[in-house]
Structures are given as structure tokens and as C-alpha cells.
Amino acid sequence: HVQLVESGGGSVQAGGSQRLSCAASGYDGTMYCVAWFRQVPGKQREGVASVRPRDGSTTYADSVQGRFTISKDNAKNTLYLQMNNLKPEDTAMYYCAAVGGTYCPINSGYYNYWGQGTQVTVS
Numbered sequence: 001h002v003q004l005v006e007s008g009g010g011s012v013q014a015g016g017s018q019r020l021s022c023a024a025s026g027y028d029g030t031m032y033c034v035a036w037f038r039q040v041p042g043k044q045r046e047g048v049a050s051v052r053p054r055d056g057s058t059t060y061a062d063s064v065q066g067r068f069t070i071s072k073d074n075a076k077n078t079l080y081l082q083m084n085n086l087k088p089e090d091t092a093m094y095y096c097a098a099v100g101g102t103y104c105p106i107n108s109g110y111y112n113y114w115g116q117g118t119q120v121t122v123s
Contacts, residue, residue: 006020006095007118012121014086021080022080023076035050035106035111039093048064059106097111097114
């Protein structure tokens with residue numbers, strides 16, 4: 001049973017940085033795509049970044065390219081999202097997600113395991 005638990009959210013000033021973590025259990029991190037998504041009330045969930053399980057290659061949304069970095073520590077079964085130069089429009093609930101396989105789009109419909117989310121507020 002895959003479980004994902006996010007942490008690290010909070011309030012930050014524009015231009016600042018924050019790092020989110022997602023502790024995973026119940027799966028083999030070398031065989032699952034993992035990704036970050038975000039959602040603002042009333043809007044669709046937006047893909048932020050994903051990382052492939054074997055070669056570690058990454059995909060980013062245009063809106064965060066160059067500012068956010070996704071990474072994972074397979075030994076700790078933990079996924080990270082380092083967010084730099086934060087903007088007010090980055091304010092959202094951030095979710096980590098996982099799915100078995102090696103094709104890792106930032107498309108929420110593709111993922112079947114989700115965390116409960118952590119709120120990030122940029123002002």
C-alpha cells in the first residue's frame with residue numbers, strides 16, 4: 001500500500017525559497033514515477049515537475065522551469081521540491097504523487113497515488 005506524506009509548506013515572502021518533502025512508503029522507488037502537482041481552489045490541478053525512476057530525468061512545467069528543482073533520495077524514499085524565487089502566483093496546495101512505470105508526464109490523470117497536500121503561501 002503506497003503512502004505519501006508531504007511536509008515543508010508554509011508562508012514565505014516573494015523572492016524567497018522553500019523546500020517541500022514527500023516521504024513515501026509501500027513501494028519500490030526504482031520502479032515508480034514521482035511528481036509534484038499544485039492546485040488553487042476553483043482551478044484544475046496543475047503539474048509542476050516529475051522525475052523518472054531509473055535515470056532520474058526530470059520534466060518541469062514552463063511556469064516553474066529554472067526556479068524549481070525536483071529531486072529524490074531513493075535510500076530515504078523521499079521526494080523533494082526546492083522552490084526558489086517564489087512568486088505570489090506559486091501560492092497553492094502542493095501534492096506529491098506516484099505511479100508505477102517509467103513514463104512520467106506531469107499530467108494528474110496519470111497518477112494513482114496521492115499525498116494529502118501541503119499549503120504554500122507566497123505574499
